[in-house]
Amino acid sequence: MLNFLEKNLPKIVLAPTTIVMVVCMYGFIVWTGLLSLTKSRMMPQWDFVGLDQYRRLFANPRWDVAVDNLFVFLILFIIIALVLGLFLAIFLDQKIRAEGAIRTIYLYPMAISFIVTGTAWKWILNPGLGIEKLMNDWGFVGFEFRWLVEQDMAIYTIVIAAVWQSSGFVMALFLAGLRGVDENLTKAAKIDGASTVQLYWHVVLPLMRPVFFSAIVILTHIAIKSFDLVQALTGGGPGYASDLPANFMYTFTFNRAQIGLGASSAMIMLFGVLAILIPYLYSELREKNHD
Amino acid sequence: MTSLKLTKYNIGRAFIYLILLFFAFLYLAPLYVMFTTSLKDIEEIRSGNLMALPIDPTFYAWKKAWSSACTGSECNGLAPYFWNSVRIVVPAVIISTIVGAFNGYVLAKWKFKGSEFLFGALLFGCFIPFQVILLPMAKLLGMLGLANTVTGLVLVHVIYGVAFTTLFFRNYYVGIPTELVRAAKLDGAGFFAIFRHVFIPLSAPIFVVTIIWQFTQIWNDFLFGVVYSGSGTQPITVALNNLVNTSVGGKEYNVDMAAAIIAALPTLAVYVIAGKYFVRGLTAGAVKG
Amino acid sequence: MCGINIISMEKNMKNTISTLAATALLASTTSVSAGEVEVLHWWTSGGEAASVNYLKDKLSDAGVTWTDFAVAGGGGENAMTVLKSRAISGNPPTAAQIKGPSIQEWGELGFLADIDDVAKANDWDNLLPAVVSDVMKHNGKYVAAPVNVHRVNWMWSNPEVYASAGATIPTTWDDFMVQAKKLQAAGFVALAHGGQPWQDATVFEAVVLGVGGADYYNSAFVDLDMDALNSSTTLEVFETFGNLRQFVDANSPGRDWNVATSMVIEGKAGSQIMGDWAKGEFKVAGKSVGTDYVCTAAPGTSGAHTFNIDSFAFFAQSDASSTEAQNIMAAEILGTDFQTVFNLNKGSIPARLGVSRAEFDTCAHDSMDAFVSASASGSLVPSFAHGMAMSSAVGGAVTDTATNFFNSDQSAADGVAQLVASVKAAM
Known part of the structure; x- marks a missing residue:
C-alpha cells in the first residue's frame, strides 16, 4: 500500500489540479459549447436548435467589426510590444546608469489595472483635454490627434494603451534573456570582427528564441483578454467601432439576454485561439524535447 | 584616432540615454497626470492644463478617497474594501503558489506517461476568456455553497491562477539538473524530501516571480471580484469602479484619481520594491520557455 | 429550471x-x-x-x-x-x-x-x-x-445661447435644422451630445417620435411591425437623424451625458436631448428653470410622453x-x-x-400633465432607448444600428436596411 502511494505520489500530487482543470476549464468549455447550440436567451435553457446561433452570429455586423478589430489589435499589439520591448532591453543592457529606476518605470504599467489608468488615458487621448489641447496650448496650432473619437482609428488607441501596459514586461523578459547570454560567445563574435548590429542579429537574437516564445504566449494571453481595456477607454465606441470579441460576448451574454449567441461567439474565440496556438505550442515544445 | 572613436562612442551613448529617457517620460505620463490631478482642486482641474503642476497642492482628495468618498449609498471611502482585497489576495496567492510549485516539480522532474499532455492542456487553459466561465462557475459555487463568499472568490482565483503558477515553476525546475534528483534518490531521499531539501532552497527567485505575478493579477481583478463577491466583501477594484461612477453634486476628478492611485499602491509598491528580484527571477530561468 | x-x-x-x-x-x-x-x-x-x-x-x-x-x-x-x-x-x-x-x-x-x-x-x-x-x-x-416615471423626450436649452445667436428654440425637427445652423454660425455647439450608444439611441428615439408620430412609433418600435419598420417614414427618420451629425461637436464620442449637460449649462451649446434626469445637473449648478435653462419637449413631440x-x-x-x-x-x-x-x-x-404636486417644479408639472393627456390621446409611448419597449435583445439591436449609423457616414437607406435585418435577427 505504502509502496503504491510512494510510486504514484507524482500523480496524486497532480490529481487535484487535473480534476479542477477537467471540470473548470474543459468542462466549462463543453458546457459553453452545448449552450451555443441552444436558443437560450436570458438564462441557460436546453432547447437545442443546431447551429442557428452561429448563423445569427455571422450575420451580425457588430461581430464582423469585433473580429476585424481583434486581428488588427492582436497583430499590431504583439509586434509593437515585442519590438519595443526588445529594443528597450538591448538599450538598457548597455551598462546604463540608473538602470534600476528606468526599469521600474518601464515595468510599472503592468502593475496597474486598466480600471485605474483608464480615466487617465481617456483624458490624454481626448482631443479636447489631452495631447491635442496640450500641443495647441504650446503653440502648435494645427496639431491634431483625435483617434479616440474617429470611427476608423479608435482601435489604434486601444493598441497604444495596451502596448504601454505590456511592453515593459516584455522588456523585462528580454533583459533577463540578454543577461543569460554567455559572455564568451559575444566576446568571440567581437574578436571575429562582428559589428554591434551583426552581433545582435546573428548571435544574440537567435538565442532569444525561448524568450520570444514566452513573450508571445503571454502577449496573446493578454490580447485575448483585453476586455477592461476597451471597456475603460472607448466603451467599444464610437458606435461599436472598437469592440473586441470579448466585449461582444460579454454584452450579448449578460446585457442583451442572448446567452446562446454569446456562447457561440465564445466558442469561435476559443477555436481561434486553438488555431493560432496549438501549432505554435506544438512546434516549440516539440523542438525543446529534442534538445 | 582614439579621440574620434571616443566621440562616436559618446554620441552613441547619448543617443541611447536619450531614447531611454524619452520612453521613460512616455511611460510615466499617465501616472503623472493621475498624481498631479489628485493634488489639484476641482476649479484648477477645470480651468488648467492637464500636464501643469498643481498650483496649491492639497491632500483633500486623498483623505476623501480613503475614508469618506461614496461608493453607491455607502460613504466610507476605499478603506474597508482595501482590507477586503487583502483578505482575498493573501490566501489566493499563497495557495496558488504552493500548488503551482508542486505541480511544476512533478511536471519537470517526475514525468509520467501523459504528464506532458497534461501540461499542454493546462497551458491551453490559460487562454480561456474569463467571461466564458462566469456562469458555469457561478453554478458550481452555488452547488458548493460558496456563492458570494470570500472563500468562493479565493477558490476561483486559485483555480484560474494555478495554470500560470504551474507554468512558471515547471519552466524553472526544468533548468535544474536532473542529476541532483538522481543523486538525492540514491541517498534514499523520497519525493517530498527531494523537493524540500533540493528544490525549495533553489526556488527563491521563481517564488518571487510567481508571487509578484499572482499578486498583481488577483489584486487587479475586477470581473471575478464583481461577480463572485457578496455585498460587504467586494474587493477594491469593484469599489473603485463604483466610486468613479458615483457623483454627488458634480464629478470630483481629483478624488477619482486619488482613489485610483490608492487602489494601485500595493501593486506599485510590490513592483518598485521587488522589481529588482522580479527581473533577477526571470533571469534565473523563468524565461527559458 | x-x-x-x-x-x-x-x-x-x-x-x-x-x-x-x-x-x-x-x-x-x-x-x-x-x-x-x-x-x-x-x-x-x-x-x-x-x-x-x-x-x-x-x-x-x-x-x-x-x-x-x-x-x-x-x-x-x-x-x-x-x-x-x-x-x-x-x-x-x-x-x-x-x-x-x-x-x-x-x-x-x-x-x-x-x-x-x-x-x-x-x-x-x-x-x-x-x-x-x-x-x-x-x-x-x-x-x-x-x-418613478421618467419622461425621456425632453430638450434642455440655454435661452441665452439662443438669444445671442438670434435663434429661437425649435419645436419641430425641420425648424431644429434651421435654428441649429444659426447657433453654429454664432460659434456655439448646436446639439450637446455624448456619443455613447444609449445616448445615440435616446436622440434616435426622439427623432422617431418627432418625425413619425406616436402611431408609427408604436407599430414600428413596440409591435415591431416589419412593414412599418421598412417604410418611407423610417427612411425619413434616418435622414433627419443623419442630419444631426453635423450639429454635434467632433469630440462627443464616449462623453458622459452629464458632461454634455454641462456644455449647455456653461453656455457652450444650445440644447441637449435627454431625459428628465438632466434636471439634476442644472440644479447642482445652481441654475433656475425658466431663466437659466428651459425644458421643452423634444422637437415634434410636444404633448407626447416617452416614458421610462x-x-x-x-x-x-x-x-x-x-x-x-x-x-x-x-x-x-x-x-x-x-x-x-x-x-x-x-x-x-x-x-x-x-x-402632492406642490413641491415639484414646472418641468415636472409639464411631465405630469403630458403623462395624463398623452395617455388619453394615445401618444404615451414606452422608451425603447431605455429598455421599456422591447426585449433586451431587440432593444440592443436597435441601439447598435442607431449608434453605428450616427457615428459613420452610412446612408439613410443602408440604415433602414440594417435596422430591419438586425431586428429580425434578434427576435
Missing part, C-alpha cells in the same frame, strides 16, 4: 402568510428588526444615490436592514452580469433594479417573488396608472414596485424573514413620502397617483 419553479411556488405560499404579518407590522410602525434586504442597483450618481439613501433610512425606521449592493457602470451592464451569476448560483438578492420587459423575462424563468398581497393591501391597482402596473405584473401578479419607469423587482427568497422584509420594502416604495423625495431628487415624477 423546473426546480426553481417548484421552489418559488413553495415560497409563494410562505409569502401569503408573511405578507399579512408585514402589513400588520407596517401599520404599527414598529422598530423591531424585521430582517434584511439586499438590494442590487446601479444608482450611484447625483440625486440617485441620495434617493437610495432615503429609502434605506425609511426601511431602517421600519426595522429592515438595508444591505447595499451597488454595482456601477455601463448603464447597468455590470449589475446585470452580477444578477445573472447570483441567480444561477441560487443566491439572488432580495431586490434588484430591473425594468420594462426584462421583468417579464425574469418572471418567465420563475425567479421573481409574488408581492400581490402587499399590492392588494395597499390598493396598488387603483394607485398606479395601467401603463405602469402592466409592467410591474407577471401573469397578473405584482412582482415589482415602480419608483424605474422599478425594483423582487426575487423569491428562501427564508421567511427576508420575504417579510421584502414586503415592507415594497409597501414603503409606493408610500407618498418616498415617491415625493425620490422623484424630487431624480427629476422624474411619482409613479403613483395621489402625491
Whole structure:
C-alpha cells in the first residue's frame, strides 16, 4: 500500500489540479459549447436548435467589426510590444546608469489595472483635454490627434494603451534573456570582427528564441483578454467601432439576454485561439524535447 | 584616432540615454497626470492644463478617497474594501503558489506517461476568456455553497491562477539538473524530501516571480471580484469602479484619481520594491520557455 | 429550471402568510428588526444615490436592514452580469433594479417573488396608472414596485445661447435644422451630445417620435411591425437623424451625458436631448428653470410622453424573514413620502397617483400633465432607448444600428436596411 502511494505520489500530487482543470476549464468549455447550440436567451435553457446561433452570429455586423478589430489589435499589439520591448532591453543592457529606476518605470504599467489608468488615458487621448489641447496650448496650432473619437482609428488607441501596459514586461523578459547570454560567445563574435548590429542579429537574437516564445504566449494571453481595456477607454465606441470579441460576448451574454449567441461567439474565440496556438505550442515544445 | 572613436562612442551613448529617457517620460505620463490631478482642486482641474503642476497642492482628495468618498449609498471611502482585497489576495496567492510549485516539480522532474499532455492542456487553459466561465462557475459555487463568499472568490482565483503558477515553476525546475534528483534518490531521499531539501532552497527567485505575478493579477481583478463577491466583501477594484461612477453634486476628478492611485499602491509598491528580484527571477530561468 | 419553479411556488405560499404579518407590522410602525434586504442597483450618481439613501433610512425606521449592493457602470451592464451569476448560483438578492420587459423575462424563468398581497393591501391597482402596473405584473401578479416615471423626450436649452445667436428654440425637427445652423454660425455647439450608444439611441428615439408620430412609433418600435419598420417614414427618420451629425461637436464620442449637460449649462451649446434626469445637473449648478435653462419637449413631440419607469423587482427568497422584509420594502416604495423625495431628487415624477404636486417644479408639472393627456390621446409611448419597449435583445439591436449609423457616414437607406435585418435577427 505504502509502496503504491510512494510510486504514484507524482500523480496524486497532480490529481487535484487535473480534476479542477477537467471540470473548470474543459468542462466549462463543453458546457459553453452545448449552450451555443441552444436558443437560450436570458438564462441557460436546453432547447437545442443546431447551429442557428452561429448563423445569427455571422450575420451580425457588430461581430464582423469585433473580429476585424481583434486581428488588427492582436497583430499590431504583439509586434509593437515585442519590438519595443526588445529594443528597450538591448538599450538598457548597455551598462546604463540608473538602470534600476528606468526599469521600474518601464515595468510599472503592468502593475496597474486598466480600471485605474483608464480615466487617465481617456483624458490624454481626448482631443479636447489631452495631447491635442496640450500641443495647441504650446503653440502648435494645427496639431491634431483625435483617434479616440474617429470611427476608423479608435482601435489604434486601444493598441497604444495596451502596448504601454505590456511592453515593459516584455522588456523585462528580454533583459533577463540578454543577461543569460554567455559572455564568451559575444566576446568571440567581437574578436571575429562582428559589428554591434551583426552581433545582435546573428548571435544574440537567435538565442532569444525561448524568450520570444514566452513573450508571445503571454502577449496573446493578454490580447485575448483585453476586455477592461476597451471597456475603460472607448466603451467599444464610437458606435461599436472598437469592440473586441470579448466585449461582444460579454454584452450579448449578460446585457442583451442572448446567452446562446454569446456562447457561440465564445466558442469561435476559443477555436481561434486553438488555431493560432496549438501549432505554435506544438512546434516549440516539440523542438525543446529534442534538445 | 582614439579621440574620434571616443566621440562616436559618446554620441552613441547619448543617443541611447536619450531614447531611454524619452520612453521613460512616455511611460510615466499617465501616472503623472493621475498624481498631479489628485493634488489639484476641482476649479484648477477645470480651468488648467492637464500636464501643469498643481498650483496649491492639497491632500483633500486623498483623505476623501480613503475614508469618506461614496461608493453607491455607502460613504466610507476605499478603506474597508482595501482590507477586503487583502483578505482575498493573501490566501489566493499563497495557495496558488504552493500548488503551482508542486505541480511544476512533478511536471519537470517526475514525468509520467501523459504528464506532458497534461501540461499542454493546462497551458491551453490559460487562454480561456474569463467571461466564458462566469456562469458555469457561478453554478458550481452555488452547488458548493460558496456563492458570494470570500472563500468562493479565493477558490476561483486559485483555480484560474494555478495554470500560470504551474507554468512558471515547471519552466524553472526544468533548468535544474536532473542529476541532483538522481543523486538525492540514491541517498534514499523520497519525493517530498527531494523537493524540500533540493528544490525549495533553489526556488527563491521563481517564488518571487510567481508571487509578484499572482499578486498583481488577483489584486487587479475586477470581473471575478464583481461577480463572485457578496455585498460587504467586494474587493477594491469593484469599489473603485463604483466610486468613479458615483457623483454627488458634480464629478470630483481629483478624488477619482486619488482613489485610483490608492487602489494601485500595493501593486506599485510590490513592483518598485521587488522589481529588482522580479527581473533577477526571470533571469534565473523563468524565461527559458 | 423546473426546480426553481417548484421552489418559488413553495415560497409563494410562505409569502401569503408573511405578507399579512408585514402589513400588520407596517401599520404599527414598529422598530423591531424585521430582517434584511439586499438590494442590487446601479444608482450611484447625483440625486440617485441620495434617493437610495432615503429609502434605506425609511426601511431602517421600519426595522429592515438595508444591505447595499451597488454595482456601477455601463448603464447597468455590470449589475446585470452580477444578477445573472447570483441567480444561477441560487443566491439572488432580495431586490434588484430591473425594468420594462426584462421583468417579464425574469418572471418567465420563475425567479421573481409574488408581492400581490402587499399590492392588494395597499390598493396598488387603483394607485398606479395601467401603463405602469402592466409592467410591474407577471401573469397578473405584482412582482415589482415602480419608483418613478421618467419622461425621456425632453430638450434642455440655454435661452441665452439662443438669444445671442438670434435663434429661437425649435419645436419641430425641420425648424431644429434651421435654428441649429444659426447657433453654429454664432460659434456655439448646436446639439450637446455624448456619443455613447444609449445616448445615440435616446436622440434616435426622439427623432422617431418627432418625425413619425406616436402611431408609427408604436407599430414600428413596440409591435415591431416589419412593414412599418421598412417604410418611407423610417427612411425619413434616418435622414433627419443623419442630419444631426453635423450639429454635434467632433469630440462627443464616449462623453458622459452629464458632461454634455454641462456644455449647455456653461453656455457652450444650445440644447441637449435627454431625459428628465438632466434636471439634476442644472440644479447642482445652481441654475433656475425658466431663466437659466428651459425644458421643452423634444422637437415634434410636444404633448407626447416617452416614458421610462424605474422599478425594483423582487426575487423569491428562501427564508421567511427576508420575504417579510421584502414586503415592507415594497409597501414603503409606493408610500407618498418616498415617491415625493425620490422623484424630487431624480427629476422624474411619482409613479403613483395621489402625491402632492406642490413641491415639484414646472418641468415636472409639464411631465405630469403630458403623462395624463398623452395617455388619453394615445401618444404615451414606452422608451425603447431605455429598455421599456422591447426585449433586451431587440432593444440592443436597435441601439447598435442607431449608434453605428450616427457615428459613420452610412446612408439613410443602408440604415433602414440594417435596422430591419438586425431586428429580425434578434427576435
